[in-house]
Amino acid sequence: MRPSDASHATWRKSSRSNPGSDQTACVEVAGLAGRVAMRDSKNPTEVALALPRAQWRAFLASVRSGDLD
Numbered sequence: 001m002r003p004s005d006a007s008h009a010t011w012r013k014s015s016r017s018n019p020g021s022d023q024t025a026c027v028e029v030a031g032l033a034g035r036v037a038m039r040d041s042k043n044p045t046e047v048a049l050a051l052p053r054a055q056w057r058a059f060l061a062s063v064r065s066g067d068l069d
Contacts, residue, residue, distance in 0.1 A: 006030060006037050006048055013041060 009030035039048035
């Protein structure tokens, strides 16, 4: 998605961001109407990936189960 599509979004940093670093290697997420967007915090003006909420939940389940390790 284009950055302008999420200009009204409230972005949050991932709770899994590396706390010992300078906080530049973070993923940010924002809830939008019917979907969840994520972006690289180092490049907030670049494109973001937006997923329908059901796909976002499936992605999180895969991460939590270790399927993506």
